[in-house]
Amino acid sequence: IWAGWVFRKKIIIHQQDIRPTLSNKLCSWCASKITVSFEKSLSDYPKEKTEWIGNPVRDALLGANADISREKFGFRSDQPIILITGGSSGSKALNEWVWKNLGALCAQFQILHLTGKDKSSPNIKHENYHQIEFLGGDMFHALALADMVISRAGISIITELSFLGKVAVIIPLPGTHQEDNAFFVEEAHAGIVYRQDKLDSHVARDIVNLLHSQDERTRLSRAISGLMKKGGREQMIEIISEYESK
Incomplete structure (x- = not known):
């Protein structure tokens, strides 16, 4: 991820679990967008680039x-x-x-x-x-x-x-x-x-x-x-498409 940032690539990271991972916390500063599975995880990352989308399904x-x-x-x-x-x-x-x-x-x-x-x-x-x-x-x-x-x-x-x-x-x-x-x-x-x-x-x-x-x-x-927010897969696709076009 850091290598991608050095080469000016758009970085998107997704926080699946409730407990934030060390890798995501370390990489959050260079991410263009951060998505999270749970609403309560919004407070773990910079507000301006974090979005609650749920977790994508297969x-x-x-x-x-x-x-x-x-x-x-x-x-x-x-x-x-x-x-x-x-x-x-x-x-x-x-x-x-x-x-x-x-x-x-x-x-x-x-x-x-x-x-x-x-x-x-x-x-x-x-x-x-x-x-x-x-x-x-x-x-x-x-x-x-x-x-x-x-x-x-x-x-x-x-x-x-x-x-x-x-x-x-x-x-x-x-x-x-x-x-x-x-x-x-x-x-x-x-x-x-x-x-x-x-x-x-x-x-x-x-x-x-x-x-x-x-x-x-x-x-x-x-x-x-009703436990998990639905539509995570579709929202993730939209976000990736959005950053691909930038």
Whole structure:
């Protein structure tokens, strides 16, 4: 970025998470434009060049279809589906919790579990349990089919959950910016948040009860739908186009 500034290039930086990153703070002085995902982040950067646009979502999400996605993964339509993901690299703690509570979860629900590369367990089997190490470009299919998503608190997944209105159980990575993101979700009553060190059989029972409560699921879906500002992708394209023409 600094090299671009030396050569008089227009610099646009985007602050995704609530907690400002050191790299963005260091580069903010040379940026032509700064965009942020959250309104409260406007105060972290120079007012005259900072704009709240929300967080852009992938094109693929725009055409996500639950019926097509269920067929792709071989899921039935007679039981709810829980998507469990520990992020792109997976989560050992989350995986172990899933496997310990698989009986309770799979008794009434279908599970799509993204374990992370080299973190799957071939010995864990159940007719309602599907484990995949990594999905990549097909992640939008997994999100589309899910009735509930259990995930980390990266801002990209939170944005996508908001865009799709998914019932969310959030388990932030301890000691990271994800805890700030999770607090934002919890404060808005838009998801259920658990600390990683509190994962136990009681959490599994809470999840079963939640999936049986249509009223609570509807409330959470509405709340998370309004959590993130929409239109970030379109606004980002407009901003880039504007600075390209200058």
